[in-house]
Amino acid sequence: MEHLAPGPPKAKKPAPTVFCYICGRQFGSKSIEIHQKQCLKKWHLENDKLPKSQRRPEPIKPEIIRTGGKIDHEAMNEAMWEASKAQLIPCEWCGRRFAPGRLEVHQKSCTKENPAKQVPKK
Ligand SMILES: [Zn+2]
Ligand SMILES: [Zn+2]
Structure with a gap:
């Protein structure tokens, strides 16, 4: 006997998202591979444009973390996120960390004479 489930189709699980270890943004597990190559x-390109003092070593892709034989996505994401944070450059005046393009913009208002105030976190 054919079984037809009443009501709307069961909601699919949301696509698991993965952090890009280079830029720290989230992507679907299917698009992450393509993205990371482009990223x-x-x-x-960005790194080559930076002054030598700001250039960074190439980001290292975190190793696959397994828990009980299964890939531990949560731990992986954390490792990816941590890796991407290492790519941020600290502002020499206020100490906050920025992506290379952002730092330039930020330092238009944050200078040695007048460093930006730290925004207190709530
Ligand atoms: Zn990326
Ligand atoms: Zn600053």
Whole structure:
């Protein structure tokens, strides 16, 4: 006997998202591979434009973390996120960390004479 479930189709699980270890943004697990290739290219372009003092070593892709034989996505995401944070450059005046393009914008208002005030976190 054919079984037809009444009501709307069961909601699919949301696509698992993965952090890009280079830029720290989230992507679907299917698009992350494609993105990371492009992201790394972009990273190199950006890095080459930076003054030598701000250049960073190439981001290292975190190893796959497994818990009980299964990939531990949560731990992986945390590792990816941490790795991406290492890519941020600290502002020499206020100490906050920025992506290379952002730092430039930020330092228009944050200077040695007048460093930006830290925004207190609530
Ligand atoms: Zn990325
Ligand atoms: Zn600053």
